[in-house]
Amino acid sequence: EAEVAQSPRYKITEKSQAVAFWCDPISGHATLYWYRQILGQGPELLVQFQDESVVDDSQLPKDRFSAERLKGVDSTLKIQPAELGDSAMYLCASRTGNTPSGQETQYFGPGTRLLVL
């Protein structure tokens, strides 16, 4: 069964350092999402891609966060500099994107758990 891949699974860093997370969506999925999940809460959308284009980054803290999906396949989320409050699970999800209404399941990867010290 096809799955969304993410790496690394865990990352410990010191504040002010740079971190990067990688996501490989399910093959053929045009729409890719990055979510942040704080412990005990539901995921919150950071950025959404349709192919290589950003379609929603309204919730992305652009002073320190950046995301790219240069070839419309895999994606990287970067934080620079990391702050203590960035400690969370970073989840990637994808869907085929063939349903304009959005009525289509998003499949999630295992996530990257970030701890900022």
Add this chain to the structure above:
Amino acid sequence: GESVGLHLPTLSVQEGDNSIINCAYSNSASDYFIWYKQESGKGPQFIIDIRSNMDKRQGQRVTVLLNKTVKHLSLQIAATQPGDSAVYFCAETFGTSGSRLTFGEGTQLTVNP
């Protein structure tokens, strides 16, 4: 603001019993709902979905009920097993949101042997 909320943060049941997890949503324009299961340290796993033109949908051991009148969603798990222990989230979206999912806070289901 628009959000999807859950009535109970925790639910404890005996193995073999049926479980019912509830969710209330506030956006009457929501037209697609998904239930996810999230085990500790893992990403959310799709369980079942339902569109707003339906009021019930069944899967394997799971049933989702949608009551648009009171904006309520529930997940029923039949013959609950220890492997069902996890946090369950409902999520909703609507056509003009660009497929952005809004998640509730989650219900921790514990199945006692």
